[in-house]
Amino acid sequence: MSKNNLIRFGISMNEDLLENFDDLIVKKGYSNRSEAIRDLIRNRLVEKEWKDNEKEVAGTITLVYDHHVRGLSGELNELQHDYHDLFLSTMHVHLDHNNCLEVLVVKGKARETREVAEKLIGHKGVKHGKLTITSTGKDLT
Known part of the structure; x- marks a missing residue:
């Protein structure tokens, strides 16, 4: 089957669920x-x-932290160097006098990417962190 062929199929669902879905479609x-x-389907x-x-x-790994925490910036930077092959880009923003936001763009094997994200997010002094996943797009149509 060609990747360009469109296939039509039917879906049965409860009317309330469909109404909620239609509301979501409009909002999005x-x-x-x-x-x-x-x-x-792509998200799944x-x-x-x-x-x-493998x-x-x-x-992306997003971090919010207090840059006044002694040694924290250097330790976060050191972790990034330990996994340097995963990082494509970083952005550092000063949110206010105390707090910084870093957004780190990553690409690599899933296991290593999760591992470095957990180490960065779990580091003492990081106030909040989040790993946002996506695809390289190679296998999505």
Whole structure:
């Protein structure tokens, strides 16, 4: 089957669920149900990629921390150097006198990417952190 062929299929669901889905479609700006369903499927496929430890994935690690915590900036930087091959780009923003925001763009094997994210987010002095997953797009259509 060619990747360009569109296949039509039917879905049965409860009327209330469909109404809620239609409300979501409008709020999110989808042009139709099909595109919304395709996005839901793609999201599940990306989640599946991240469960395969050897799969190449992409994402961002977002950190908020107090830069006055002694040695924290250097330790976070050292961790990034330990995994230097995973980091594509970083952005550092001064939120106020005390707090910094860093957004780190990563690409690499899922296991290593999760590992470095957990180490950075779990580091003493980091107030909040989040790993956001996505795909390299190679296997998505």
